Amino acid sequence: MSERTKDQLSWFRGVAPYINAYRGTTVIVLVSGELLLQTDEAGMRQTRRLMEDIALLNSLGLKIVCVYGARPQIDERLRQGGIESQIHTDLRVTDVTTLAHLTEAVGRLQTELQARLTQSLSSTPLRNNQVSVAGGNFIIARPIGVVDGVDLEHTGVVRRVDTQSIRALLDLGQIVLLGPLGYSPTGEVFNLASEDVAASVAIALHAEKLVILSEQDGLIDSEGRLVRETSVAEAMQMIGALEASDARSAFRHERRRLLAACRALQKGTRRVHIINGTRDGALIQEIYTRDGIGTMITDQSYETFRAAVIDDAAGILNIIRPLEEQGILVKRDRERLEREIGNFMIVERDGLIIGCAALYFYREYAAAELACVAVDTAYQTGGRGDRLLLHAERKARELGAKQVFVLTTQTAHWFLERGFRPAGLDELPEEKQRLYNFQRRSKVFIKQLL
Numbered sequence: 264m265s266e267r268t269k270d271q272l273s274w275f276r277g278v279a280p281y282i283n284a285y286r287g288t289t290v291i292v293l294v295s296g297e298l299l300l301q302t303d304e305a306g307m308r309q310t311r312r313l314m315e316d317i318a319l320l321n322s323l324g325l326k327i328v329c330v331y332g333a334r335p336q337i338d339e340r341l342r343q344g345g346i347e348s349q350i351h352t353d354l355r356v357t358d359v360t361t362l363a364h365l366t367e368a369v370g371r372l373q374t375e376l377q378a379r380l381t382q383s384l385s386s387t388p389l390r391n392n393q394v395s396v397a398g399g400n401f402i403i404a405r406p407i408g409v410v411d412g413v414d415l416e417h418t419g420v421v422r423r424v425d426t427q428s429i430r431a432l433l434d435l436g437q438i439v440l441l442g443p444l445g446y447s448p449t450g451e452v453f454n455l456a457s458e459d460v461a462a463s464v465a466i467a468l469h470a471e472k473l474v475i476l477s478e479q480d481g482l483i484d485s486e487g488r489l490v491r492e493t494s495v496a497e498a499m500q501m502i503g504a505l506e507a508s509d510a511r512s513a514f515r516h517e518r519r520r521l522l523a524a525c526r527a528l529q530k531g532t533r534r535v536h537i538i539n540g541t542r543d544g545a546l547i548q549e550i551y552t553r554d555g556i557g558t559m560i561t562d563q564s565y566e567t568f569r570a571a572v573i574d575d576a577a578g579i580l581n582i583i584r585p586l587e588e589q590g591i592l593v594k595r596d597r598e599r600l601e602r603e604i605g606n607f608m609i610v611e612r613d614g615l616i617i618g619c620a621a622l623y624f625y626r627e628y629a630a631a632e633l634a635c636v637a638v639d640t641a642y643q644t645g646g647r648g649d650r651l652l653l654h655a656e657r658k659a660r661e662l663g664a665k666q667v668f669v670l671t672t673q674t675a676h677w678f679l680e681r682g683f684r685p686a687g688l689d690e691l692p693e694e695k696q697r698l699y700n701f702q703r704r705s706k707v708f709i710k711q712l713l
Contacts, residue, residue, distance in 0.1 A: 277552065278551040278552065280614070281550065281551045281552070282323055282324075282551065284614070285323075285324070285325055285471070285550065285551075286323065286324030286325070287324055287325075287326070288325060288326065288470075288471040288472070289325075289326040289328070289433065289468050289469070289470040289471055290320070290325050290326065290327055290328075290470060290471060290472045290473075290474060290550070291328045291330060291461050291464055291465040291468070291470045291472070291473045291474070292317060292327060292328070292329045292330070292474045292476065292546070293330045293331075293332070293457060293458065293461040293473065293474065293475045293476060293523075294313070294329065294330070294331045294332065294476045294540060295331075295332045295457070295475075295476060295477045295478065295516070295540070296331065296332035296333045296334045296335045296336055296337075296372075296457070297332075297334075297335055297477070297478055298310065298313070298476060298477070298478065298540045298541065299331060299332075299333075299336070299372065299376070300335045300336065300339075309541060309543065310379070311379060312543055312544075313476070313540060313546065314376070314379040314380050316544065316546045316547055317329055317380065317438065317546065318380055318394045318438070319547070320546065320547070320550070321394065321436070321438050322394075325550075326433040326434075327433075327438045327439070328429065328433070328438075328439045328441065328464055328468070328470075329376075329380075329438060329439070329440050329441070330441045330442075330457055330460050330461040330464065331372065331373075331376060331440070331441075331442055331443075331457060332443060332457035332458075333365075333368055333369050333372050333442060333443055333457070334457075336368045336369070336371075336372055337355075337364070337365050337368045337369070339368070340364045340365070340367060340368035341361065341364050341365075344364050346360060346361060346364060348361065351410060351411070351413045351415065352410055352411065353515045353519075354407070354410075354415055354418055354456075355415075355418055355454060356413065356414075356415050356416060356418065357415065357416050357417035357418040357453075357454040358416050358417070359416075359417070361417075361454075362416075362417045362452060362454065365454055366444065366452060369442045369443060369444055372442065373398060373440065373442050376396075376440055377396045377398065377440060380394055380396045380438055380440070381394055381395075381396055394438065395435070395436065395437040395438070396437065396438045396439075396440050397432045397437045397438070397439050397440065398439070398440045398441065398442075399425075399428065400425075400446045401424060401425040401428055401429050401439070401441065402421055402424060402425075402441065402444070402445040402446065402455065402460060402463070402464075403421075403422045403423040403424070403425065403445060403446060403447065403448065404419040404420060404421055404422050404445025404446060404447060404453040404455055405419055405420060405422040405447065405453070406418070406419045406451075406453060407419055407420055417451070417452065417453050417454055418453065418454050418455075419445055419453030419454065419455055420445075420455065420456075420459055421445060421455060421459050421460060421463035422445070422447075423467075424463055424464055424467035424468075426467045426468055429464070429468065430468065441460055441464065442457075442460075443455045443456065443457045443460060445460075456519060458475075458519045458520055458522070458523035459523065461473060461475070461523060461527075462523040462524075462526045462527040465527045465532045466526070466527055466530040466531060466532060469531055469532075470527075470532050471532075471533055471534070472532070472533065472534050472535070472536060472550070473523075473524065473527050473532050473534075473535045473536070474535075474536045474538065474546065474549065474550070475520050475523070475524065475535065475536065475537045475538070476538060476539075476540030476545070476546065477516070477517075477520065477537065477538075477539065477540060478539065478540070478541055479517075479537075479539055480538070480539045480542075480556070480557060480558075481537045481538060481539070481557035481558030482498075482501065482517075482521075482537060482558040489557075489558065490558050491555075491558060491559070492558070492559050492560075492561070493558065493559075493560050494560070494561060494562070495525050495528050495529060495560065495561075495562050498521050498524060498525050498560050499525055501521060502518060502521050502522060502525070505517065505518045505521075506518065520537060524537065524560050525560070528560060528561065528562040529562065533561070533562075534559055534560070534561050535559070535560045535561075536549050536550075536555065536557055536558070536559050536560075537557050537558045537560070538555070538556060538557030538558070539556075539557060542556065545557070566610055566611065566612045566617070566647075567610070567611050568608060568609070568610055568611075568650070568651070568654045569608065569609060569611060570605075570607070570608055570609075571604050571605075571607035571608060571609045571619070572604065573601060573604055575604070575607070575609055575616060576597060576600050576601050576604060577597075578609070578615070578616030579600060579607060579609065579616060579619045580595075580597060580600060581616070582616060582617070582618065582619055582637045582638070582639055583595065583619065583635060583637045585640070586637050589673075590672065590673070591671075591672065591673050591674065592635055592637065593634075593635075593700075593703070595635070603621065606621045606622055606623055607619055607620070607621045607635070608620055608621075608622070608651070608654060608655065608658065610638070610647055610650070610651060612642070616639075617638065617639040617641075617642045617647070618637065618638040618639065618642065618647050618648075618651055619635060619636075619637055619651075620633060620634070620635060620636045620637070620651045620652075620654075620655050621633070621634045621635040622634075622655050622658055622659060622662075624659070624662045624663075624664060625692040625694065625695070626662075626663065627692070628692040629663060629664055629665040629666070630664055630665065630666050630667070630668060630692055631655075631659040631662060631664040631666075631667050631668075632667070632668055632669070632670075632695065633652070633655050633659075633667050633668070633669045634669070634670075636648065636651060636652070636655075636669075636674075638651070648677070649681070652681060655667070656710075656712060659712060660712055664712060665711065665712055666709055666710060666711050666712055667709070667710050667712060668686065668690075668691060668707060668708065668709045668710075669683065669707075669708050670699075670705035670706070670707055670708075671705055671706055671708065672703060672704070672705050672706070675706050675708065678708045678710075679708070681710075682710050683708035683709060683710040684708060684709055684710070685706065685707070685708060686707045686708060686709040687707065688707060690707065690709060691707060
């Protein structure tokens with residue numbers, strides 16, 4: 264078997280659980296207008312591939328609502344018409360004349376995207392699959408009104424989403440395509456922010472994910488590094504920093520996206536992903552790989568700490584086996600692990616066990632032994648070992664322990680750096696002293712719990 268074939272098999276085995284897990288779930292995909300403005304051959308090819316990927320996700324059983332922005336297309340149409348757009352508080356003032364050009368630009372883009380989605384699988388092995396795309400007046404809107412004395416006229420916000428109609432189309436396997444337009448019961452048309460539409464639809468449909476495709480890799484920290492995962496609270500802090508920045512106008516699109524992400528998460532959407540839509544296959548990688556390629560924002564931790572159960576035994580063994588082979592951990596067979604499973608706690612990331620630790624309580628001595636601390640080699644950054652230790656210390660306090668001790672052969676400095684002190688064998692509970700393995704010659708470290 265060639266290395267390429269092995270890599271393909273490994274990749275397929277890795278994504279298969281995600282394909283199964285997400286089948287039937289609702290995902291909102293927001294595509295910025297900038298991504299759809301490409302006119303050169305490379306840009307058009309990338310847009311075509313993006314539409315192929317959206318159709319592919321649909322064929323794999325995801326219920327897709329694709330929301331698209333059109334700001335640059337509207338700007339270009341107004342420029343061609345010799346109309347200067349008026350902006351107030353980062354919002355376009357949409358008068359009657361502007362609205363006419365705006366609806367024309369959005370209508371043209373809607374038609375182009377429907378065509379691209381419909382033909383998107385024609386050149387792939389899935390070419391015999393019919394891709395159905397539906398649009399409609401599913402967004403009920405209202406005018407924003409007057410802000411700081413300026414009437415925004417036909418610029419509006421989402422008032423309600425026709426969830427019944429959208430769900431009916433999704434249940435038929437259709438992709439629902441929505442632009443930045445809303446309609447009132449009295450027949451008026453409103454210019455909406457695509458971020459408002461995407462967040463509102465995600466909330467109304469109780470979507471599993473909102474994926475925001477932009478021209479950036481995701482959120483970038485103050486040192487220029489990609490933020491792989493963050494919380495709503497941290498994202499709100501970023502919004503505050505952007506609003507206080509002298510370069511606020513330069514980051515207005517990022518601010519809108521963050522506000523939409525936080526709003527969706529606070530109203531029930533489980534996860535928001537911000538990724539670079541110019542990267543080939545970005546959408547597939549973000550959804551169907553464990554770590555994705557962009558920034559994920561969650562309202563609760565993507566990784567959870569919990570007590571282990573008997574079904575976790577195989578996952579724990581996969582984590583500790585390499586460390587046992589290196590002599591770092593004492594060997595445990597499955598039978599012993601299953602007997603002691605009640606002492607274990609695990610770190611779980613999207614259904615996969617990536618870390619574990621065990622805690623053995625000696626009530627008579629008000630002491631607890633911390634053992635079998637292990638983190639998957641792919642996740643040994645990000646402070647997971649520290650969080651496991653904190654979780655174990657908290658559990659030990661709850662049990663009534665006044666101190667925690669460890670026996671280790673190769674990780675002494677890690678524990679010393681975290682407040683443990685060297686100790687003698689005679690400081691251990693008598694039961695543990697009797698079981699001490701003099702061949703391993705493990706060093707003893709103790710930490711007092713405050």
